[in-house]
Amino acid sequence: MTSISFSGSIINIDGKSVQLSHGIVEAYELYGVIVVLLDPDSDMGTVAQFRNLIGLKMNGHMLWEAELPTNKKSDVYWKISQKNPLKACSFSSFECEIDSNNGKIIKKEFYK
Numbered sequence: 001m002t003s004i005s006f007s008g009s010i011i012n013i014d015g016k017s018v019q020l021s022h023g024i025v026e027a028y029e030l031y032g033v034i035v036v037l038l039d040p041d042s043d044m045g046t047v048a049q050f051r052n053l054i055g056l057k058m059n060g061h062m063l064w065e066a067e068l069p070t071n072k073k074s075d076v077y078w079k080i081s082q083k084n085p086l087k088a089c090s091f092s093s094f095e096c097e098i099d100s101n102n103g104k105i106i107k108k109e110f111y112k
Contacts, residue, residue: 002029002058011036011060018060022052026080030100033063035086040076053077053088055103064103069094 005012006024013034023039034056043050053066068075070092077088077096085106086098093112096105 002034004029004034006036011056013056013058013060016060018056020054028083030084030086032058033100034058034060035080035083035100037077037080037088040078040091043076047073049073050076053080053098053103055100066096066098066103067105068092069096069105069108 003014004027006027009020009023011018011020011024011027022042024036025039026037028035036054038052040052049068051065055063057063069090072092075090075092077090079089081087081089081095086100087095088098089095093110094108095111096108099106
C-alpha cells in the first residue's frame with residue numbers, strides 16, 4: 001500500500017516529497033493514480049480556469065488535470081464527494097464522475 005501524506009503544497013508519496021503549485025485539500029490513491037484536490041481558493045482572480053483536481057503518477061509527475069463541467073472562469077471543484085468511483089462537486093453545481101485514468105468527465109449531474 002502506498003503511503004501518502006501532505007502539508008501545505010507538499011505531497012509525500014512513499015517518502016518522496018513533491019512540491020505542487022497550490023495547497024492540497026485532499027489526496028489519496030485510486031488504482032495506481034494519486035488523486036489530489038488542490039485548494040479551490042488558492043488561484044482566485046486569474047485569467048484562466050483553475051483545474052484543481054489532478055492525477056499524479058506514483059513518482060509525483062502530473063498525469064492529468066480533470067476537465068471541468070463548464071467553460072466559466074469561476075468554475076472549480078470544491079470537494080470530492082465520492083472516492084471510488086471518483087466524483088467531485090463543482091462550484092457551478094455539477095457533480096461529475098471523473099475517469100481516474102485520464103481526468104475526463106464520464107458523466108455530470110446538475111444538483112442545484
